[in-house]
Amino acid sequence: MNKKLRKAVIAGNWKMNKTPAEATKLIEEIKPLVKDADCSVIVCTPYVDIAAAMEATKGSNIGVGAENCHWEKSGAFTGEVSADMLSSMGVQYVIIGHSERRTYFGETDCTVNKRIRAALDSGLAVILCVGESLEQREQGITDELVAMQTKIALGGVSKDELKKIIIAYEPIWAIGTGKTATAQQANEVCAVIRETIKKLYDAASADAMTVQYGGSMNAKNAAELLDQPDVDGGLIGGASLKPADFAEIVKAASR
């Protein structure tokens, strides 16, 4: 499929930022700036901001996502939030397997797979994050690692369910560091992910798959990254908290 036929997806990952009142304010600022976007626009917020985000995005072209979900439907899991709880609030997307969850909260490829299963069963679309550390890149194992993360995460996911999955390639060394992967590096690994989908499913599924890049994407470097044939959008951290910068990235994805 021609890249142009895959609509770009720009998702903000707010991480642990913004109170509900601040979330409303930020969305109100973003809304007019992205209203003519020719790409999907999503904001993924902390759990406590979801009600405010649902309210503020009403009637707009901005979708709302969460930053994680548990794999069980309910039970004794203090501090966790289920996929059903999120979908009951109108949430459409959930980020799963972000490297910060893997690094700081012990998440593994296996728990990522369980969370994806739960999210799909609750009707949520998933933004699955994969990516290598600097050490792994230097060892030359980026492609194998990213392919393996993708395969394990998608275990038991049908071809039909795959349509509700977006994959974000996020090299850990580029997250929040100001160190962006070059457009070529980003494209190479996004292509590896697409090839992995082709092997696991088929060429049509690989062609239709949205593969984002994430890691210090900003208003200045977005156009070059988003111009790459296998980069279909971005998962944006820091710049998603700055309305003008986020809007600039959305504009770059709309070309």
Ligand SMILES: O=C[C@H](O)COP(=O)(O)O
């Ligand atoms: O999920 C977003 C990524 O972790 C990228 O964060 P960043 O844009 O602040 O580098």
